[in-house]
Each structure stands twice: as structure tokens, then as C-alpha cells.
Amino acid sequence: MVNPAVYFNDLFSGKLKNSGWLKSTGSLVNQQPGPLSIMVRKEVADHIRSWRFIVLLALLLLTFIATMYVSLTNLKAAVANENDPDRLFLYLKLLTTSDGSLPTFHIFVSFLGALLGISLGFDAVNAEQNNGTMTRLMAQPVYRDQLLLSKFLGALTIVSALFLSLALLMIGAGLLITGVSLEAEEFFRIMSFVVLTVLYVGFWLALSILFSVKFRQATTSALTAIGVWLFFTIFYRIVISMVVKGFFPDPVYLSEADVLWYNNLLLDLLRLAPSQLYTDATTTLLMPSVRSLGPLTVEQMAGAIPKPLPFRESVLIVWPQVCGLVAAIAVCFTLTYYWFMRREIRS
Amino acid sequence: MEQPIIELAGLTKCYGSLKAVDQLDLQIRPGEIYGLLGPNGAGKTTTILMMLGLTEPSAGVAKVCGINATHHPIAVKRKVGYMPDNVGFYDSMTAFDNLQYIARLSGLPEREVKNRTRDMMELVGLGDALHKKAGAYSRGMKQRLGLADVLIRQPEVIILDEPTLGIDPSGVKDFLGLIRQLSRQQGITVLLSSHHLHQVQQVCDRVGIFVGGKLLADGNVETLSRHLFSGDQFVISITLANALPDTLQVLTALKAMEGIKDVSAEGRTIEITSARNITPDIVRFFVAKELDIMGVHKKEYGLEDIYQRYFENNLTDHEKDGKSSGLFQRSFFRKVKK
Numbered sequence: 228m229v230n231p232a233v234y235f236n237d238l239f240s241g242k243l244k245n246s247g248w249l250k251s252t253g254s255l256v257n258q259q260p261g262p263l264s265i266m267v268r269k270e271v272a273d274h275i276r277s278w279r280f281i282v283l284l285a286l287l288l289l290t291f292i293a294t295m296y297v298s299l300t301n302l303k304a305a306v307a308n309e310n311d312p313d314r315l316f317l318y319l320k321l322l323t324t325s326d327g328s329l330p331t332f333h334i335f336v337s338f339l340g341a342l343l344g345i346s347l348g349f350d351a352v353n354a355e356q357n358n359g360t361m362t363r364l365m366a367q368p369v370y371r372d373q374l375l376l377s378k379f380l381g382a383l384t385i386v387s388a389l390f391l392s393l394a395l396l397m398i399g400a401g402l403l404i405t406g407v408s409l410e411a412e413e414f415f416r417i418m419s420f421v422v423l424t425v426l427y428v429g430f431w432l433a434l435s436i437l438f439s440v441k442f443r444q445a446t447t448s449a450l451t452a453i454g455v456w457l458f459f460t461i462f463y464r465i466v467i468s469m470v471v472k473g474f475f476p477d478p479v480y481l482s483e484a485d486v487l488w489y490n491n492l493l494l495d496l497l498r499l500a501p502s503q504l505y506t507d508a509t510t511t512l513l514m515p516s517v518r519s520l521g522p523l524t525v526e527q528m529a530g531a532i533p534k535p536l537p538f539r540e541s542v543l544i545v546w547p548q549v550c551g552l553v554a555a556i557a558v559c560f561t562l563t564y565y566w567f568m569r570r571e572i573r574s
Numbered sequence: 575m576e577q578p579i580i581e582l583a584g585l586t587k588c589y590g591s592l593k594a595v596d597q598l599d600l601q602i603r604p605g606e607i608y609g610l611l612g613p614n615g616a617g618k619t620t621t622i623l624m625m626l627g628l629t630e631p632s633a634g635v636a637k638v639c640g641i642n643a644t645h646h647p648i649a650v651k652r653k654v655g656y657m658p659d660n661v662g663f664y665d666s667m668t669a670f671d672n673l674q675y676i677a678r679l680s681g682l683p684e685r686e687v688k689n690r691t692r693d694m695m696e697l698v699g700l701g702d703a704l705h706k707k708a709g710a711y712s713r714g715m716k717q718r719l720g721l722a723d724v725l726i727r728q729p730e731v732i733i734l735d736e737p738t739l740g741i742d743p744s745g746v747k748d749f750l751g752l753i754r755q756l757s758r759q760q761g762i763t764v765l766l767s768s769h770h771l772h773q774v775q776q777v778c779d780r781v782g783i784f785v786g787g788k789l790l791a792d793g794n795v796e797t798l799s800r801h802l803f804s805g806d807q808f809v810i811s812i813t814l815a816n817a818l819p820d821t822l823q824v825l826t827a828l829k830a831m832e833g834i835k836d837v838s839a840e841g842r843t844i845e846i847t848s849a850r851n852i853t854p855d856i857v858r859f860f861v862a863k864e865l866d867i868m869g870v871h872k873k874e875y876g877l878e879d880i881y882q883r884y885f886e887n888n889l890t891d892h893e894k895d896g897k898s899s900g901l902f903q904r905s906f907f908r909k910v911k912k
Contacts (some may be wrong), residue, residue: 243823260678260684262681265675265679266679269675273664273666273667358664359660359662362656362658362660362675363657363658363663363720363884364679365628366628366651366655366656366658366681367676367679367680367727368648368651368652368681369648369679386906405601418872509756569630571623571628572629573619573623573628
């Protein structure tokens with residue numbers, strides 16, 4: 228049987244060769260892939276062949292098909308809705324329409340993406356250590372950070388390939404079924420949705436790799452990562468609402484400006500959760516008529532025509548969210564790096 | 575003298591207040607097979623890790639091939655092959671793929687990878703198990719695969735940490751024979767650590783006895799034994815056909831002989847310690863007494879005895895310092911902390 232990784236050979240080494248990391252290998256680059264690309268290739272092959280990934284892939288595909296089915300059946304009504312300024316964005320409607328029986332795809336992804344990230348990363352480093360492969364690997368002439376980078380990039384490559392193909396599948400199916408051509412604006416919005424999703428999964432991946440460095444047992448790191456995920460999806464809202472009840476004054480006695488200020492504070496607190504950042508950002512990108520992620524005053528709305536925003540404006544609105552996600556990834560990765568680089572490698 | 579290929583000077587590693595390696599000085603010449611001997615927990619693995627730059631020493635310098643291993647680990651790793659004590663492979667990949675992965679990582683040109691991998695596996699005797707999953711390999715096969723993994727990069731130095739652990743005796747013999755053959759053919763320097771004395775005795779040019787983080791002695795087996803047992807060099811044990819009729823009288827007569835230091839009798843066996851080799855005189859003595867000799871055996875000291883002797887001495891030292899009780903407390907506290 229041919230190794231499935233064979234099909235990716237040129238793809239990955241080609242992609243990585245163009246980026247900066249491999250320049251260090253100097254003249255070898257033109258024929259010889261550097262250690263990092265070899266390691267990434269091996270990680271990708273490992274993931275593809277693992278049952279864990281196949282199960283998650285099946286889960287994600289099922290959700291995708293189910294949400295697409297629901298939105299296709301309701302598409303006619305959504306597009307015909309005169310009150311909706313976004314009704315002409317057919318492909319965005321495909322992603323965001325639901326009759327209430329199922330959440331839309333991007334809401335699903337805010338749950339499943341976290342799970343995907345965690346499951347791809349929770350045993351990245353400690354499994355190598357427990358199997359005794361780490362010492363062997365570290366005795367090779369490779370830098371330690373290349374191990375961390377390969378774990379991260381390998382899983383991220385898989386995730387990007389996965390979401391990109393899902394998005395393209397959706398566009399293709401939409402073209403076949405409706406026959407409506409795809410606007411550039413829609414295409415960019417969908418692609419930025421894919422990028423955001425990859426970033427969001429990347430955050431959970433970085434977090435779970437962090438735990439896999441910190442904890443020796445794969446189960447401990449998996450449970451901790453799932454604990455963090457549960458905290459943010461379920462308990463964080465409850466905690467925030469308790470804080471609001473306990474510390475915020477009764478809105479009846481407040482001026483309008485104060486109410487607005489407290490509302491913004493509440494939203495900022497909620498945005499500490501990465502899933503909130505992701506949902507905010509995807510909602511804005513997939514629904515062009517969304518103008519602000521916070522409350523707007525009557526003065527601000529005065530004279531506004533309910534019309535979809537151009538792509539650039541939507542991106543500007545979600546830019547803080549994107550920065551937040553990237554920063555969260557960077558923090559996780561830095562900590563991982565700090566803990567791993569000078570640690571004693573021993574099985 | 576030749577430039578040493580491995581040079582450790584004042585190497586020290588502390589874990590908290592525990593000194594795992596204490597002021598270690600060691601030099602290994604190119605092409606030599608050196609055995610690092612010591613009981614478990616003597617600091618052998620820690621020393622090896624410091625040589626590869628996988629652990630930072632608390633003090634001292636480890637130089638391999640003239641390169642400082644702490645500051646330039648990558649350059650050292652290019653020249654050194656290391657096999658850890660419990661070598662692990664990616665179980666879901668075949669042995670061939672495992673080895674190919676390492677070959678690629680070590681920078682072997684892509685077109686040579688497949689052939690070299692196959693050659694190496696045949697060299698270590700795994701030619702007919704190329705495409706088996708590494709998870710299905712037995713312990714001995716994994717050890718062989720580990721050796722192939724070390725050799726595939728054509729290193730100048732190979733470091734083997736407990737290479738014979740978990741292999742059956744005939745396998746050990748083959749394995750060590752292979753190492754010796756390779757070292758002699760290609761001039762590779764070999765450093766192997768072990769607590770199995772007989773095995774090391776078979777292949778090593780030089781051994782170092784390593785206990786409690788200190789190198790107690792180093793040299794070849796004969797030098798070590800001469801050095802250690804210089805006080806009671808010749809021990810002859812004589813087995814008689816029947817028990818002595820009058821033990822006390824015979825023993826006193828023996829003791830009166832010139833050069834005999836000590837005599838002890840147990841049943842039919844008499845053990846005589848002498849300063850010189852006076853076996854013929856002793857035999858003549860028994861013949862004159864009309865006692866039937868069944869066997870004469872001159873005791874030779876092997877590594878086992880050397881090791882035993884050093885280890886015993888060291889143990890009594892420890893007890894004097896009250897160090898062992900301190901060790902116990904420390905490990906106890908560590909457990910509680912966790």
C-alpha cells in the first residue's frame with residue numbers, strides 16, 4: 228500500500244520551503260527538505276492515519292451535512308425575506324440560515340472546533356516522552372523548538388485543509404443546486420471565515436500542546452484542556468451573570484450613558500472567552516449587515532440605512548477579535564516554549 | 575597521547591541538594607570501547623545526557639569531538655549516535671518507516687534514504703522484518719532497530735545506554751559482538767553504560783566504575799584487579815577427597831610455611847592466601863601428608879569481584895556519613911510534595 232503521506236510530499240515541502248524557517252539550512256534547501264518540513268510531514272501522516280482524527284472528521288462532516296440540509300430547505304424563504312438586507316448573499320445565507328431546529332454551522336464549529344483542537348494536541352509532547360521516542364528524536368541534529376513547531380504546524384495544516392475543503396464543497400454544492408454565481412465579496416467573506424476558524428482551532432491546539440508539555444500524563448492534559456473548554460462554554464457565562472447581579476447597580480436608577488457603559492463592560496468581560504471572540508467575528512463576517520458588536524445609541528443609528536457593509540468595513544469591525552485570538556495563541560505558544568526549551572529530556 | 579574524543583572535566587549535576595554527578599573527569603580516546611559501570615541511580619544516564627547537551631550541567635565542561643556539548647548541542651549530535659536505555663519507536667509506523675524518518679532527519683540525501691535504511695536493517699539482522707509495525711517488535715528486535723537507528727547516520731561516536739537490558743543471553747552476545755565488530759572495522763568510539771558486568775567485560779577495552787556520581791576507578795579489567803587486590807593477590811583453594819582428619823594440626827603446619835598469609839578450612843575445601851604463587855609447594859605439602867587432592871583452583875578476579883569490592887567500600891562510606899538516611903528522607907518528602 229502506498230503511504231498516504233506520499234500525496235502530500237510536494238505540497239508541504241513546497242509550501243514550507245518558501246517560508247523563512249528553512250533558510251537556515253542554506254544551500255541544502257533546493258534538494259533537501261529541512262528537518263522541520265520532515266517532521267511536519269510525519270505529523271500530518273500520523274494524524275491522517277489515526278482513528279481519533281477519523282472519528283472527529285466524521286463528526287464534523289455529519290454536522291456540516293446536517294446544517295447544510297437545514298439551510299438548503301430554508302433557503303428559499305430566507306432569500307425571499309424582503310426585510311433582510313443580506314438576502315442577496317446566497318452563499319452566506321447557506322452558512323447562516325436555520326429554522327431553529329439546529330444551530331448554524333459556525334455556532335457548531337465554536338463547540339466542535341475546540342474539541343478538534345484539543346484532540347489533535349493533548350498528547351503531542353507527553354506521548355513522545357512516554358513512548359521513549361522523545362530522547363531518540365532529541366538526539367538527532369534538530370532544534371527543540373522544531374518539535375513544538377512541527378506539532379503545531381502539522382495539526383494546523385490538517386485543520387486548514389479540512390475547513391478549506393468543507394467551504395469549497397459548500398460553494399460547489401451551492402453552485403450546482405442553485406446555479407447562482409458566486410460574488411467576489413461572498414468569496415472573500417467565506418475565505419476569511421475559514422481563516423478565522425483555523426485561528427480559533429489553533430488557539431485550542433496551542434492550549435492543549437501547552438498542557439501536553441506541562442503534564443506528563445496524556446489523560447491529565449486532555450482532562451485539563453476539556454475542563455478549560457467546559458468552563459468557557461458553560462460556566463463562564465454563569466459566573467459573569469452572577470458578577471453582574473452582585474456588583475452592577477440596578478439599571479432603573481442609571482442614566483442612559485451609564486447603562487451603555489455597563490453594557491460595554493459586560494460585553495468586554497464576555498469577550499475574554501475565545502469562543503465569544505470567534506462567534507462575534509464569524510457573525511459579523513457572515514452577516515454583512517451587522518454594524519457593531521456592542522450596543523448602539525439612537526444618535527449613532529440616526530440616518531443609517533439598513534444596508535450590508537462592504538467586506539473591508541466588516542473586517543475592520545472584527546479586527547480586535549482577530550487580534551485577541553492571535554494574542555491568545557501567542558501567549559500559549561510562548562509559555563509552551565518557555566517550559567519546554569530548557570527542560571531535561573528523559574524518558 | 576592522542577587527542578581524546580570525549581573529554582569531561584569537573585562535570586557536576588545537582589538535582590536540588592542531591593548530587594547526581596560529582597566532579598567527573600573522564601577522557602576517552604578515539605576508537606576505544608569504554609564501559610561505564612555502576613549500579614542503578616549512579617548517574618550514568620545523567621552523564622550521558624550532559625554529553626549530548628540534553629541536560630545542562632551545574633558545573634564543569636563536557637566536550638565531544640572537541641565541541642562543547644552544552645553550548646553547541648546540534649554540532650555534537652551530528653557526530654554522535656545515542657541509544658537511550660528504553661528505546662521507543664512510533665508503534666503505528668513500520669520499522670522501516672521509523673528508520674527512514676530518522677535517516678531523513680539526520681540530513682541524509684533523499685535518494686540514499688531507502689537503500690541505506692534497508693542496508694542498515696540487514697546489517698543488524700532485521701532484514702526479514704522490514705515492514706512489520708514497530709509495535710509488534712520484541713524487545714530484542716527493538717534494541718537492534720535502535721542500533722540501526724544509531725548507525726544510519728555514520729557517527730564518529732556511539733553512546734549506548736544499557737544496551738543489553740532485556741535481551742536474552744545469546745542475543746546479548748550477538749549484539750555486543752556486532753558492536754565490537756563495527757567499532758573495530760570503522761574505528762567508531764563506543765561508550766556503553768551498563769550494570770551487567772560480565773557482558774561489559776567481554777567487549778570493553780576500558781571500564782570506569784561509577785558509583786554515587788563519582789568515578790571510583792578506571793582502566794582495563796586487569797589493571798583494576800591488580801590495583802584492587804594487591805594485598806591478597808593469590809588465593810588457592812584445594813579440594814580434598816576426604817575431610818581433614820586433624821584440621822588444627824594441618825592448618826598450623828600450613829601457616830608455618832613461608833609466604834602463607836592466611837588459611838581457612840571448610841569441610842573438604844581449604845582456602846590458602848599467599849603473597850607469592852606457591853601452588854607447587856602447597857601441593858607437595860599435601861602429598862607428603864598423604865592427603866588425596868581432588869582439585870587445585872587458583873582464584874582469578876573478574877569484574878564482578880572488582881565491582882562488588884568497590885561497591886561495598888562505597889556503601890560503608892555512605893553509612894559512616896549518615897548519607898543514606900538523608901537520601902531516604904529526601905525521597906520521602908518528594909513523594910509527599912507530589
